[in-house]
Amino acid sequence: MALPVYASPLERVWYFSRLTICALIFLFLISPILVIIPLSFNAEPYFTFTEKMLAFDPEGYSLRWYDLLLTQPGVPTDVPRDAAWWGQVWREAAWVNAAKNSVIIGFFSTIVATVLGTVAALGLSRAEMPYRKAVMAILISPMIVPIIITATGLFFFYSNPCSLLTWTGLAADSCGRLAGTYTGIVLAHATLGIPFVIITVTATLSGFDHSLTRAAASLGANPTTTFFKVTMPLILPGVISGALFAFVTSFDEVVVVLFVAAHDQQTIPRQMWNGIREQISPAILSVATILVIVSIGLLATVELLRRRSDRLRGVTGV
Amino acid sequence: MADLSAAPAALLTTADGRPLKAALARAQQQAKRRAFLLVLPLLAFIVVTFVLPIGQMLHQSIYNDKFSANMPRLVAWFESTEPGTVPDEAAYEALALDIRDAAVARTIGEVGTRVNYEYSGTRSLFTSSGRKFRSLEPPYKEAVLEAEPKWADPAIWATMRQVAPAYSTNFFLAAIDMTRNEKHEIVAVAEDRQIYVTLFKRTFFMAALITVACLILAYPVAHLLATLPLKWSNLLMILVLLPFWTSLLVRTTSWMVLLQQQGVINNTLVALGIIGDDGRISMMYNQTGTIIAMTHILLPFMILPLYSVMRPIPPSYVRAARSLGASSWTAFRRVYLPQTLPGIGAGSLLVFILAVGYYITPALVGGADGQLISNLIAFHMTNSLNWSLAAALAAILLGVVLVLYWLYDKLVGIDNLKLG
Numbered sequence: 001m002a003l004p005v006y007a008s009p010l011e012r013v014w015y016f017s018r019l020t021i022c023a024l025i026f027l028f029l030i031s032p033i034l035v036i037i038p039l040s041f042n043a044e045p046y047f048t049f050t051e052k053m054l055a056f057d058p059e060g061y062s063l064r065w066y067d068l069l070l071t072q073p074g075v076p077t078d079v080p081r082d083a084a085w086w087g088q089v090w091r092e093a094a095w096v097n098a099a100k101n102s103v104i105i106g107f108f109s110t111i112v113a114t115v116l117g118t119v120a121a122l123g124l125s126r127a128e129m130p131y132r133k134a135v136m137a138i139l140i141s142p143m144i145v146p147i148i149i150t151a152t153g154l155f156f157f158y159s160n161p162c163s164l165l166t167w168t169g170l171a172a173d174s175c176g177r178l179a180g181t182y183t184g185i186v187l188a189h190a191t192l193g194i195p196f197v198i199i200t201v202t203a204t205l206s207g208f209d210h211s212l213t214r215a216a217a218s219l220g221a222n223p224t225t226t227f228f229k230v231t232m233p234l235i236l237p238g239v240i241s242g243a244l245f246a247f248v249t250s251f252d253e254v255v256v257v258l259f260v261a262a263h264d265q266q267t268i269p270r271q272m273w274n275g276i277r278e279q280i281s282p283a284i285l286s287v288a289t290i291l292v293i294v295s296i297g298l299l300a301t302v303e304l305l306r307r308r309s310d311r312l313r314g315v316t317g318v
Numbered sequence: 319m320a321d322l323s324a325a326p327a328a329l330l331t332t333a334d335g336r337p338l339k340a341a342l343a344r345a346q347q348q349a350k351r352r353a354f355l356l357v358l359p360l361l362a363f364i365v366v367t368f369v370l371p372i373g374q375m376l377h378q379s380i381y382n383d384k385f386s387a388n389m390p391r392l393v394a395w396f397e398s399t400e401p402g403t404v405p406d407e408a409a410y411e412a413l414a415l416d417i418r419d420a421a422v423a424r425t426i427g428e429v430g431t432r433v434n435y436e437y438s439g440t441r442s443l444f445t446s447s448g449r450k451f452r453s454l455e456p457p458y459k460e461a462v463l464e465a466e467p468k469w470a471d472p473a474i475w476a477t478m479r480q481v482a483p484a485y486s487t488n489f490f491l492a493a494i495d496m497t498r499n500e501k502h503e504i505v506a507v508a509e510d511r512q513i514y515v516t517l518f519k520r521t522f523f524m525a526a527l528i529t530v531a532c533l534i535l536a537y538p539v540a541h542l543l544a545t546l547p548l549k550w551s552n553l554l555m556i557l558v559l560l561p562f563w564t565s566l567l568v569r570t571t572s573w574m575v576l577l578q579q580q581g582v583i584n585n586t587l588v589a590l591g592i593i594g595d596d597g598r599i600s601m602m603y604n605q606t607g608t609i610i611a612m613t614h615i616l617l618p619f620m621i622l623p624l625y626s627v628m629r630p631i632p633p634s635y636v637r638a639a640r641s642l643g644a645s646s647w648t649a650f651r652r653v654y655l656p657q658t659l660p661g662i663g664a665g666s667l668l669v670f671i672l673a674v675g676y677y678i679t680p681a682l683v684g685g686a687d688g689q690l691i692s693n694l695i696a697f698h699m700t701n702s703l704n705w706s707l708a709a710a711l712a713a714i715l716l717g718v719v720l721v722l723y724w725l726y727d728k729l730v731g732i733d734n735l736k737l738g
Contacts, residue, residue, distance in 0.1 A: 029617060035572060046580070047575045119359065120361070128349040137727055141723070153368075154371050156371060255678065288571050295560065295568075299559055
């Protein structure tokens, strides 16, 4: 939006003030995320920049809050950090255990969401799909319905899954328990991640040339071979983006976990939630910093995939 | 000639001799079935893990058997008599025996809680009666009134009659600050106890305010991104997408760090001498905090749809308007703005839908007056344990969101939902 030569002085002033406004809005978008990174290295238990930090005095900075993540609640801090110590950290540190839980739950819910979502997206992107709009609306709805409503519904469902499942005839008497189980959380997180997989994969498939699959079929490939040899390589960037979205959704989800998980099923967001509600300690900021770095990595991956996908689909100019 | 004109119907067959029309219909039917079979597993999954649980929640909002399951004799008496009947000996007998049984089964507290939702202060009457009614002898009316004179209150009998059926709309009435009086008429609750309608109004007002704030902030940014060369706009787009990818809790935490009384913004203002040390602004644990943090969190949802609408608008349109004599304001208002209306609609609806149901950010930075309806649902689920009221509030919220979702689908189409 370069300034045209015929612009009047007033327009020039407006042009530059508009640029300034945009810069301020970008600052508003990004500064809250960047400000916590230096604060997580604070040597003092404050949430603001100390004078030593502003003077770039090394004494103003420390790794003590990161250390806390490894040692809370009962790992000794004053012993040599050998293999046995790291083993104890791996087994006992609360944040490490929460991270393990989050990764496990995220991994399995991503698998469920991606497999089911990709297969369904293949069906949804066919022109023959009956009731396409209605089905799509149902499949996207977990993203739109407020999370508290989903959590409330799941709370009732999980506290007595038998009643509903017997009523629908899907399971007889032995349907087990879902509240406080990992299966329950994985199923719930998969549900929340599915809309993202559907959206990204159908978007990728919208540029997909269906004559390619017909060509494969005419050359004698069966549908499975066609899918893995022709379709999959072309839509893979979209599938991976969707999977990353699903993983992030699970990795960041706290409300459903609060409602249906057992007390000892800690995840990173739940630990953060408790930490913020009770007494916010700078240890939260060090976790937040780690999460920001993880999200930068994920964003970079998704952007690279998107460009690759655009290139494969022949969209130019990127 | 006559032969040829009669022939086509017979000629159009497939290689194996079937009529082409039938074969085509069959093939299409097959293709339909195949497409549907691909979607079916996911549809079944979503129905079981999402649609049915929400159905169960809706059921909970009109169903509560805490009274009817534990007080069978009294329920039978209520069913056999007209509303307003003065409780007789049979009624007191049913009451005494039901309370005794419920006390033995340790469910008397649930019964008391259920009645307490409609008529507060009565829970203790049930629990204390549970202790006293262990060894009552007929005639029951005198014995009950001697043990606990409060049972003579007609209001409590009217309330019990109301809660006796397992199915009732009372929780929905409670969710809109209504109740039934002794004559079974629907009336508004006392003014000092009206909280839910106010909270719904506040939720919609704050969601609208956040939507407008997002629109004002997003429009210039989206315009800048749409008019810059792609190389630059892709770079700047990272600044929009990074918050989008960052954990919600992280973003909320950083706003807490920034907005605290001893936080970065207040400290900076004090250091610059703009405000005094005693004049620190309280921007957190109130509505201001909720609005600032939620505007930041929802801003990308406004920028992305606006950007995708603005990008394809050719700059020559505005230039043409200018060359025909329009001022830059007129050119913007009459030429550019109308073309961006679909983006404004899409972004505003999406942000409003997401803001209305927000829970985490208001819970953490909202304080007392920054709470939204979701927070009250959570409160009734986890603290007051009035699940049916929570379900009724959730059902109303769900209704609003679904109407907006339907509108979004009509105007924008869910196919056009984009994630960066």
